[in-house]
Amino acid sequence: MFEAFFRYDFLQNAAMTGILIGLVAPLLGVFIVVRRLSLIADALSHITLTGIAASLLLEKKVSGINDLNPVFLGMAFSVLGAVLIEWIRKLYKNYEELAIPIILSGGIGLGVLLISLADGFNTDLFSYLFGSVAAVSRSNMWTVLFITCIVIIIVFLFYKELFVLSFDEEHATVSGVKGKWIHLLFILMVALVIASSMQVVGILLVSALMTLPVASALRITKSFKQTIVLSVLFGEISVIVGLVSAYHLGVPPGGTIVMIAILILILTTALKKVSIQFFWTKRRA
Amino acid sequence: MSDCKIVEVKNVSFKYEKEWAVEHVNFSLDKGQFVALIGPNGSGKSTLVKLILGLIKPTVGSIQVFNELIKRFNNWQEIGYISQKSNSFNAGFPASVLEVVKSGLVSRLGMFRFLKREHTQKALEALKVVEMEEFARSSIGELSGGQLQRVFIARALISAPSLLILDEPTVGIDAKHVTDFYDLLGRLNKKTGITLLMITHDIDTITKHATHIACMNKTISFHGTSDEYNQYNEQDLKPSYEHMDQQLIRNNYVEVTS
Numbered sequence: 001m002f003e004a005f006f007r008y009d010f011l012q013n014a015a016m017t018g019i020l021i022g023l024v025a026p027l028l029g030v031f032i033v034v035r036r037l038s039l040i041a042d043a044l045s046h047i048t049l050t051g052i053a054a055s056l057l058l059e060k061k062v063s064g065i066n067d068l069n070p071v072f073l074g075m076a077f078s079v080l081g082a083v084l085i086e087w088i089r090k091l092y093k094n095y096e097e098l099a100i101p102i103i104l105s106g107g108i109g110l111g112v113l114l115i116s117l118a119d120g121f122n123t124d125l126f127s128y129l130f131g132s133v134a135a136v137s138r139s140n141m142w143t144v145l146f147i148t149c150i151v152i153i154i155v156f157l158f159y160k161e162l163f164v165l166s167f168d169e170e171h172a173t174v175s176g177v178k179g180k181w182i183h184l185l186f187i188l189m190v191a192l193v194i195a196s197s198m199q200v201v202g203i204l205l206v207s208a209l210m211t212l213p214v215a216s217a218l219r220i221t222k223s224f225k226q227t228i229v230l231s232v233l234f235g236e237i238s239v240i241v242g243l244v245s246a247y248h249l250g251v252p253p254g255g256t257i258v259m260i261a262i263l264i265l266i267l268t269t270a271l272k273k274v275s276i277q278f279f280w281t282k283r284r285a
Numbered sequence: 286m287s288d289c290k291i292v293e294v295k296n297v298s299f300k301y302e303k304e305w306a307v308e309h310v311n312f313s314l315d316k317g318q319f320v321a322l323i324g325p326n327g328s329g330k331s332t333l334v335k336l337i338l339g340l341i342k343p344t345v346g347s348i349q350v351f352n353e354l355i356k357r358f359n360n361w362q363e364i365g366y367i368s369q370k371s372n373s374f375n376a377g378f379p380a381s382v383l384e385v386v387k388s389g390l391v392s393r394l395g396m397f398r399f400l401k402r403e404h405t406q407k408a409l410e411a412l413k414v415v416e417m418e419e420f421a422r423s424s425i426g427e428l429s430g431g432q433l434q435r436v437f438i439a440r441a442l443i444s445a446p447s448l449l450i451l452d453e454p455t456v457g458i459d460a461k462h463v464t465d466f467y468d469l470l471g472r473l474n475k476k477t478g479i480t481l482l483m484i485t486h487d488i489d490t491i492t493k494h495a496t497h498i499a500c501m502n503k504t505i506s507f508h509g510t511s512d513e514y515n516q517y518n519e520q521d522l523k524p525s526y527e528h529m530d531q532q533l534i535r536n537n538y539v540e541v542t543s
Contacts, residue, residue, distance in 0.1 A: 034375070160400055177391060222422070223422075
């Protein structure tokens with residue numbers, strides 16, 4: 001089942017990148033979910049598409065930049081989108097959530113415009129939307145490894161600040177936590193992880209990898225650290241099983257990864273229900 | 286300012302866009318006092334607390350905390366704070382009681398210093414003070430309102446603050462647990478000498494526990510010991526909510542018509 005992944009370079013790239021993303025996306029996802037920012041991941045993934053479209057357009061219209069990796073411009077747009085979201089949130093203090101639909105629709109609108117200007121692309125845009133086992137290059141894998149290391153170091157260094165900001169923002173402020181800077185740093189990490197995840201999971205499904213494993217973990221955990229560990233575990237299972245089955249079925253990995261994550265969610269929900277019923281039966285007896 | 290002054294508010298006023306929330310407040314808090322800040326809704330109590338905590342800046346006047354101007358103050362581990370919002374926190378948050386209590390060490394540790402095993406011991410000790418050590422491994426969402434407030438006190442106490450500020454901590458808690466909660470605060474105040482400033486509406490109960498009462502209606506209309514406050518009560522001169530409400534209406538009326 002895994003033989004092909006040991007034999008072919010392109011599959012090794014996809015597997016390695018997938019494993020890194022399966023670690024880092026749910027790790028940030030835990031903070032995203034508990035801070036009720038799940039939709040930010042969607043907005044940033046859509047603005048990443050704009051970056052991809054801009055890169056592909058440049059590649060087509062401007063001679064001499066054939067080797068431009070679309071992932072880098074996608075990352076730049078994602079980071080820009082993150083900064084814009086923060087700026088709009090400050091602009092509309094009483095309607096902060098407006099920032100998300102503005103960036104999401106703006107990103108898609110501009111993306112469609114850029115795609116139309118290029119009269120369609122030679123490159124398979126489908127692989128950016130839903131992921132591709134074959135699309136991950138060795139250089140992409142190194143980029144994702146670099147981003148993963150940065151994210152893990154930052155989360156490790158600022159773990160207690162991120163926890164206190166997520167649990168009680170006012171308490172964090174009174175404790176002297178520089179909430180604005182840490183939030184900006186966090187949202188920039190989210191932007192980078194989203195942009196780097198898109199080749200495996202696809203732009204339209206990347207937010208699922210950040211939220212679904214966390215949703216499953218939330219059903220059965222009692223502490224924050226447990227939630228992180230289980231979310232990462234569920235993320236890894238989803239990515240590995242999803243990638244292998246996508247390769248064998250010949251379908252985009254985004255779909256299989258998300259469906260495995262959904263299956264885990266169903267299982268954990270069922271497990272919780274069974275354990276509650278068991279508890280009550282035991283108590284009555 | 287003497288050394289025993291923990292907080293000194295000098296002629297402070299604060300305006301939210303068009304409306305003055307706090308006007309010409311002069312107020313001080315001495316070391317070891319347990320002050321209950323009372324007043325009707327909209328009288329500026331929470332705003333005053335936010336000003337003392339530096340969460341908002343005064344429009345006029347100055348505030349000193351631990352002999353330092355609030356804008357220069359950075360010794361946040363000296364202050365514990367339990368906000369009104371603590372009552373309405375996300376009950377589904379996946380954290381254990383221990384994790385929440387340990388998060389109170391953020392101000393004392395500062396950046397780039399990590400929580401260690403000894404901090405778990407400290408958290409257990411703080412939970413013991415509030416008689417909640419048996420719930421250390423429980424999920425925070427499993428606790429009742431009264432138990433939650435005890436956990437938040439433990440979170441505030443773990444950094445060994447000299448001042449604990451509580452903004453309506455008993456909202457949503459039944460009468461029996463409110464009395465238990467005030468007993469606990471009174472014991473802490475006497476035993477450890479911690480200075481307490483608490484916003485509350487439980488006037489009858491709090492006078493038995495607090496050492497001082499401050500009545501507020503945009504400005505401080507009464508500030509004295511609990512005995513002095515009760516004396517006023519006996520003489521029917523107590524600045525009651527009805528009286529304060531009338532004052533509030535007058536103030537608004539003057540502002541609207543002027």
